[in-house]
Amino acid sequence: MEGVYGNDFGTDQQPDPDRAAPDEAAFAALLAGEGRVEPRDDMPEAYRKTLIRQIAQHAHSEIIGMQPEGNWISRAPSLRRKAILMAKVQDEAGHGLYLYAAAETLGVDRADLVDQLHSGRQKYSSIFNYPTLTWADVGAIGWLVDGAAITNQVPLCRCSYGPYARAMVRVCKEESFHQRQGFEILYTLSHGTPEQKAMAQDAVNRYWWPSLMMFGPPDDDSPNSARSMAWGIKRFSNDDLRQRFVDMTVPQSEALGLGLPDPEIRWNDERGHYDYGEIDFTELFEVIKGNGPCNAERMAHKRRAYDEGAWVRTAAEAYAAKRARATESVA
Amino acid sequence: MDTALFEYTGGLADDALVSAQRMGWWISRAPELEEDVALANIGLDQLGQARNLLTYAGEIEGEGRSEDDLAYLRDERYFRNVKLVERPMTDFGVAMARLLTFATYQLHLYRTLATGDLGERDETLAAIAAKAVKEVAYHVDHATHWVLRLGDGTEESHTRMQSALDAEWPYLEELFGPLDPVLTGRVADRSALRDAVLSDVRRVVTEATLSVPEVPPALGGGRDGLHTEHLGYLLAEMQHLHRSHPGAKW
Ligand SMILES: [Fe+2]
Ligand SMILES: [Fe+2]
Numbered sequence: 001m002e003g004v005y006g007n008d009f010g011t012d013q014q015p016d017p018d019r020a021a022p023d024e025a026a027f028a029a030l031l032a033g034e035g036r037v038e039p040r041d042d043m044p045e046a047y048r049k050t051l052i053r054q055i056a057q058h059a060h061s062e063i064i065g066m067q068p069e070g071n072w073i074s075r076a077p078s079l080r081r082k083a084i085l086m087a088k089v090q091d092e093a094g095h096g097l098y099l100y101a102a103a104e105t106l107g108v109d110r111a112d113l114v115d116q117l118h119s120g121r122q123k124y125s126s127i128f129n130y131p132t133l134t135w136a137d138v139g140a141i142g143w144l145v146d147g148a149a150i151t152n153q154v155p156l157c158r159c160s161y162g163p164y165a166r167a168m169v170r171v172c173k174e175e176s177f178h179q180r181q182g183f184e185i186l187y188t189l190s191h192g193t194p195e196q197k198a199m200a201q202d203a204v205n206r207y208w209w210p211s212l213m214m215f216g217p218p219d220d221d222s223p224n225s226a227r228s229m230a231w232g233i234k235r236f237s238n239d240d241l242r243q244r245f246v247d248m249t250v251p252q253s254e255a256l257g258l259g260l261p262d263p264e265i266r267w268n269d270e271r272g273h274y275d276y277g278e279i280d281f282t283e284l285f286e287v288i289k290g291n292g293p294c295n296a297e298r299m300a301h302k303r304r305a306y307d308e309g310a311w312v313r314t315a316a317e318a319y320a321a322k323r324a325r326a327t328e329s330v331a
Numbered sequence: 332m333d334t335a336l337f338e339y340t341g342g343l344a345d346d347a348l349v350s351a352q353r354m355g356w357w358i359s360r361a362p363e364l365e366e367d368v369a370l371a372n373i374g375l376d377q378l379g380q381a382r383n384l385l386t387y388a389g390e391i392e393g394e395g396r397s398e399d400d401l402a403y404l405r406d407e408r409y410f411r412n413v414k415l416v417e418r419p420m421t422d423f424g425v426a427m428a429r430l431l432t433f434a435t436y437q438l439h440l441y442r443t444l445a446t447g448d449l450g451e452r453d454e455t456l457a458a459i460a461a462k463a464v465k466e467v468a469y470h471v472d473h474a475t476h477w478v479l480r481l482g483d484g485t486e487e488s489h490t491r492m493q494s495a496l497d498a499e500w501p502y503l504e505e506l507f508g509p510l511d512p513v514l515t516g517r518v519a520d521r522s523a524l525r526d527a528v529l530s531d532v533r534r535v536v537t538e539a540t541l542s543v544p545e546v547p548p549a550l551g552g553g554r555d556g557l558h559t560e561h562l563g564y565l566l567a568e569m570q571h572l573h574r575s576h577p578g579a580k581w
Contacts, residue, residue: 066359066367073355077573077581078399079348079382082355083375089358090371097364135572135581185581193579301359309362311491312423312477315484322483 005061005125005149005214031232036162039105047231050224051161052106053122054233056113059099061125062092063117064298068132069141077135084181085138091174098170102163118303126284127214129292136189136196136203142182143256144204144211144249150175151245152215160232183252190257197257204253205261212276213284215242243273250274335511337391338411339518340456341401342554343440344384345412348402349562350433351377352569353420362423369473373430376466383459390455403573407563408556414549415502417562424488424495427477432499434470435531436506436524441467443519450516475535482539489540496536497544503529504548 027044030037037043066089073089076082100110116122127145132138153175156168189200216222216238228234236244246265253260264277286292354374361367385398396404415433420426443449444460481492506528510520533543552558573581 063364070359073358074352074568075572077403077576077579079378079385079402081581083378083382086355086358086371086375086378090368090375093358093364093367093371097368100364188581192581193576195576196579305360305362308360309366309423311485311487312362312481315488316480317484318488319480319484 005058005065005127005152031160031230034232035160036165037160038162046227047233048106050228050231051164051233052103052108052113054228055099055103055106055164056108056116057123057125059096059103059113060117060122061128062096062099064124064128064302065145066092067298067301068128068130068294069138071132072135072138075135076138081185088142088178088181091178095171095174098167099164102161102167105163114306118299118306120299123288124298125214126287126292127210129287129294129298130207130210131294133206134199134203136186136199137207139182139185139189139200140203140207142178142180143186143252144182144207145214146175146178146182147249148211148214148245150179151241151248155235155241158232158235183256186256186258200256201258204258208261209279209283210287212242212245212279213281215239215245217281217284246274246276332392335513336453336517337388338554339511339514340384340388340391342411342413343456344381344388344401345410346416346433346437347377347384348381349410349412349565350416351375351381352565353416353429354426356420357426370426373470373473376463376470380459380463380466383462387455387459399573403570407558407566410556410558410562410566411554412558412562413502413505413553414551414559415499415505417553417559417565418502419561422491422495423477424481424491425498427474427481428492428495428499430470431474431478431535432503432528432532433506434467434474436503436528437467438464438471439524439528439531440519440521443524447519449518453517456518471531478535478541479539482536482541492539493541496541497546500544501546501549503532505551505553508551508554 023042024044027037027042027047030041037047069085069092070089073082073085076085100113103113104110113122117124127148132141150172153168153172157165157172159165159168186200186204189196191197216225219225219237219239222238225234225237229237250260250265262277264275266275268275287295290296351374354370354377357370358367358374361370381402382398385401389396389398389401415429420429441460441464444453444456445464446457446461478492481488483489507522507525509522510518536543
């Protein structure tokens with residue numbers, strides 16, 4: 001089980017008996033040639049199921065991710081920041097839309113996927129179960145969470161499944177804007193009043209470890225990774241991606257003038273990487289199990305919006321049906 | 332200072348700002364994902380208009396107040412928006428009834444400011460309005476699309492859409508307040524927009540199989556800073572962080 005978006009979270013999946021078994025050898029040859037798998041291509045059922053689950057859970061993460069930052073739209077401290085934040089949260093909704101569309105190319109329905117989210121059968125990234133307590137959290141999410149998402153998603157632009165790879169190209173462009181905006185929020189706070197700087201440091205302290213956990217458990221504890229790598233869905237291991245993120249982020253934290261809450265971070269000349277302290281994964285597993293600070297709130301918010309919108313969606317369907325009948329009777 | 336122009340511009344700005352603040356609430360709460368995107372877009376357009384208008388209001392005043400000074404450091408008695416935009420949006424039907432009426436009004440207003448028959452047009456307002464005309468034309472289309480679907484959808488949606496319209500309607504009259512005579516020929520006279528705005532809205536309402544409400548107008552006063560009790564809460568939420576750190580940059 002991996003608490004990451006753009007990773008496979010892993011849940012049980014039943015094979016679909018209606019689909020004919022494809023030519024395994026032809027599929028292996030396609031992957032070996034780094035060819036792209038397209039919706040019309042035959043693919044092994046397990047490959048299809050894995051992709052559906054991963055793309056759906058990625059989509060759900062984008063959508064649930066709207067909530068912690070949406071929490072600050074009404075209180076953003078300047079009109080410019082309010083506009084940037086509204087646009088960012090809107091982008092995340094757009095990412096959810098591209099990803100649901102990519103999942104639908106694999107023969108599933110967005111409505112079913114959303115239903116699986118609501119019933120808890122599919123997950124979303126655990127990072128969004130943390131609360132945004134201060135304005136600086138919006139900056140920390142942009143810098144660290146969008147930063148981790150980019151690290152994870154840039155390799156997905158070369159994912160073996162064409163529609164997912166293409167969705168990632170669009171998404172990554174926007175995520176890098178988000179990361180820059182988050183950095184800029186923290187930079188301004190860090191160079192502002194002592195209260196603002198303290199707010200920024202507090203947010204980074206709270207979001208640092210959960211961001212590292214976004215890459216999932218260590219490699220030797222990550223059962224689905226090897227298969228996903230063989231299939232060209234995943235290009236780098238969890239630990240490699242986490243290291244890449246740390247290497248990118250440590251110098252940025254110095255530029256921000258903010259510390260990271262890990263006394264063991266230091267440059268290792270021999271490895272050519274930053275060392276960092278051990279991650280306490282028990283927290284991640286608790287949050288995945290539903291015991292994070294905001295799991296219940298996030299799902300309640302999502303279900304409430306969905307339930308309260310039911311009459312609107314029903315009306316739109318009824319209207320469309322009436323229009324269709326009217327057109328038929330004219331024709 | 333040109334007090335009349337300051338007040339007029341402030342009214343336009345505050346209508347857009349308060350409306351954007353209400354619209355932002357919907358992001359992550361809309362009936363479907365596409366609608367989260369659309370309402371965010373509309374809120375962003377309104378916020379953009381508000382920022383341009385507030386900046387201009389600050390220039391007219393000439394005391395160095397920025398868009399943020401005006402948005403965050405005025406108390407509710409100094410806000411000049413109409414009551415229509417400050418009331419809570421209790422459901423999606425209310426949001427669409429509000430958007431249909433408000434955006435139709437803004438469309439006529441901005442069009443007149445940009446290209447209407449004005450002898451001594453205020454060029455800054457004209458430029459701001461010219462950009463906003465395209466935006467609010469889309470808002471009108473979007474609201475129309477939903478009012479038709481909800482009015483002529485199911486029995487429940489029809490009832491809900493009708494009661495939403497009934498609740499908004501008394502607040503329309505305040506949009507068409509009289510023009511300060513010193514501004515004649517320089518800006519749009521909002522009282523002269525009444526017939527065109529109402530006839531556009533009525534057309535949509537009728538096509539949606541809804542009835543045009545026959546209700547007396549509510550008491551005005553927003554343009555003089557006499558608001559409903561709702562505005563104080565809206566501003567408290569919007570302003571608190573900015574005010575908690577006097578002089579800080581964000
Ligand atoms: Fe995203
Ligand atoms: Fe993002």
